[in-house]
Amino acid sequence: xxxxxxxxxxxxxxxxxxxxxxxxxxxxxxxxxxxxxxxxxxxxxxxxxxxxxxxxxxxxxxxxxxxxxxxxxxxxxxxxxxxxxxxxxxxxxxxxxxxxxxxxxxxxxxxxxxxxxxxxxxxxxxxxxxxxxxxxxxxxxxxxxxxxxxxxxxxxxxxxxxxxxxxxxxxxxxxxxxxxxxxxxxxxxxxxxxxxxxxxxxxxxxxxxxxxxxxxxxxxxxxxxxxxxxxxxxxxxxxxxxxxxx
Numbered sequence: 001x002x003x004x005x006x007x008x009x010x011x012x013x014x015x016x017x018x019x020x021x022x023x024x025x026x027x028x029x030x031x032x033x034x035x036x037x038x039x040x041x042x043x044x045x046x047x048x049x050x051x052x053x054x055x056x057x058x059x060x061x062x063x064x065x066x067x068x069x070x071x072x073x074x075x076x077x078x079x080x081x082x083x084x085x086x087x088x089x090x091x092x093x094x095x096x097x098x099x100x101x102x103x104x105x106x107x108x109x110x111x112x113x114x115x116x117x118x119x120x121x122x123x124x125x126x127x128x129x130x131x132x133x134x135x136x137x138x139x140x141x142x143x144x145x146x147x148x149x150x151x152x153x154x155x156x157x158x159x160x161x162x163x164x165x166x167x168x169x170x171x172x173x174x175x176x177x178x179x180x181x182x183x184x185x186x187x188x189x190x191x192x193x194x195x196x197x198x199x200x201x202x203x204x205x206x207x208x209x210x211x212x213x214x215x216x217x218x219x220x221x222x223x224x225x226x227x228x229x230x231x232x233x234x235x236x237x238x239x240x241x242x243x244x245x246x
Contacts, residue, residue: 097221
């Protein structure tokens, strides 16, 4: 069975290459079984040719590719577009600027999802994990014997984030009709409104990692944006869509 991957990307082929190389090495060991769905927003390097460079980079790593090239950049619309195209039972969602730092047992993550049909999302840790918990900003996810699980009371604040994650497709299909394409998707999926909480309350989310392990992922996008003079528009409001030159 093919494994589906969705990836939001921009015109920065050097970043995309570093990210995909790390995932090929540590997670998607057999690329022949991977279908990658990529949305390349026209933002980043100004040269339009960089879009084709990103396409070339992706084709080096994977052969089964579905490509979306919108006219205008919009991160919420990119996610809606990608997630709506998924057909498999689960899919990995990654952004183009996260390095995967260590091997992840793909079979084990899927096994946990298979054994727990109410688990919607298992994301990878961006901080070291202990035997007892995974720290996510100010929140602590306790170890439940299989993964580090988000407490029910913390779901509205930290139930979803954009870290590389294995996501149950049936959950996303429920959520998609409720997503506002003009509002930051991450904020929406945290369940801060009644509609999303009604869905989230039927699911569990968590962090996948073995106990006592270093962080699994590292953000390399912030440094790139600062070097290139970009800032996120509306990152502290509900209107985040894309970047602009600072």
